[in-house]
Amino acid sequence: MTQLSMHEPAGGGNPVLDLSKAPLPTAKTLGARRNLWLQFWRFVAFDLRIMRMVIKGHH
């Protein structure tokens, strides 16, 4: 699995993480993150997941 653990001294001697291996979202993904219709359903799904977790894991 790709790990972002390599330090690359940069930016004034500070060991800033090398993030060049981190995946960049595609234009399609960025669009989906803003699409009101898709996001509404993600909102509903996330709320249901929280409720399921509350029931499953709290007591």
Next chain:
Amino acid sequence: MAEVLILGAGVSGHTAALHLRRLLGSQHKVTVVSPNSQWNWIPSNIWVGVGEMAKKDVVFPLAPVYARKKIGFHQAKAVAIRPKGDADDSRGAVDIEYTLPEKAGTTERLRYDYLINATGPKLKFEATEGMGPGGHTESVCTADHAVEANHKLREVIEVLKTGKPQTLVVGTGHGTCTCEGAAFEYVFNVDHELRQAGVRDLARVVYLTNEAALGDFGVDGMVFDQQGFQTTSELWTGSLFRERGVEAVVGTHVHRVEERTIHYETLDGTTHTLEFDFAMLIPPFGGVPLQAYDAEGNDITSELFAPSGFMKVDADYTPKPYEEWRAEDWPTTYAAPGYDNIWAVGIAFAPPHQISKPRKSPNGTVIAPSPPRTGMPSGVMGKTVAMTIADRIKHGTSAAPHTASMARMGAACVASAGTGLTKGSAAAMTMLPVVPDYQRFTTGRDERETRGELGLHGHWVKLMLHYLFLYKAKARPGWQMIPE
């Protein structure tokens, strides 16, 4: 008649007070002691810190709520616990000192039958020279701190508008800090504000964290199932840092802060300096200082409290290496050892150890995120102990305690990455359990329930939680239907 005394009116203490009042008849007394006059929904302080919300949007006065719910309230700080009473009365007692302006400095001894310690954290800015609102860095730990942080941020934005580049640093100060999630939220909200102001290209934004890897969040990171593949929270959050152009420095311990210069060490033992124009660094938390005395007045503080100031509960505090940590180390009832009428919940209880793997630099500097125990788990603990006490009062002291281990319960963590009903964004995460259990799950957590998503819906969830929890904390009709 039984008297229940609750120290602290944060998420866990306030939740416990409301549930106790709901569960107990009016013949029983529920009393809260808090040095603060207001309740604060701390997760939204992030938005106060970037000027998207005002202080009044995240706080409300406690006294009217407690008056309406017939809960006693002393605006005071607890200074000492006397679990076996004193020469006059063998009932347990707590010494308090009023912070209410009209009675400031006045002391009183309150008796109790049942005691909940929910005093929350002491913000230990003093652990790092030059850090904190009295020094050279900002904070968003309280609503007032967040207001001040926003003032400073606006000044920096005005300078950027003149065309002068600025460096903004957000993160954790001391190597043993917790609440990395708050720093994560704040850095992306700052980034969002800079973009909104049209000055992002002139700003260098740096995230400085004690986490050994991005996405650790003090919970040893997470593994998500994403479209049939396992991915780590490290890679997932790294993607956001890269997309937003936020530089990250991990595994840090800040030694001192001078005006515009941060001196820090990293896990490899090297030391560095970072010049800044604006910095928000989270301080480490300690227990609120409380003394404990036996009936004869002998100091028994070390019996009740860990050296960190947090109260010992039913956890396994035997020192052991990371590889031997188990879910069973974590407390389930939150009862203080040796006392069947004292509990500690929320940040006030002493965790058995960290959740993330603790590390030291070659110089011996401890760089180990402390376990987060705020928000959802705090509320669950408060309610659990309230139910235990209510059962004891109603059915006798042999009633079985309710349990809520952080190694069993789940939590939702919604980290805002910018506001706006159509332009906002957040990293919405769920994890079950909070403390990974590698004996039950190969990745430490239930992969079906442990997820991470980025998007506008995350902002809506965080906004919804803001309004829901303020409604609940105000004890409006049906408040008990809203889960912790």
